[in-house]
Amino acid sequence: MTAQWRDELRLKLEDLVDRFVTDGVDQKEVLKAVSEEIGNLHKAYQQDPDPADDDSLVDEPANDWPAAT
Numbered sequence: 001m002t003a004q005w006r007d008e009l010r011l012k013l014e015d016l017v018d019r020f021v022t023d024g025v026d027q028k029e030v031l032k033a034v035s036e037e038i039g040n041l042h043k044a045y046q047q048d049p050d051p052a053d054d055d056s057l058v059d060e061p062a063n064d065w066p067a068a069t
Contacts, residue, residue, distance in 0.1 A: 013034070016034070017030050017031065017034065
C-alpha cells in the first residue's frame, strides 16, 4: 500500500478537527483531545491487540427484536 492512505487519514483528521472548531470548540482543545484519545487507543491495543478474538464474550442471539415474541 502506498502513502495514499496517510494522505486520506490527514484529510479525515483535518475534517474532524474542523467540525468541532466550527461548532465553537478551541482548536488547541480539540487537538489535545484527539491526541489523548489516540493514546487511549494505543493502550487498548497493547492490552488486547485483537478484541474480536476475545473468547470471554458469549455470542448469543438476541431475542429482543419485534418478531421474537
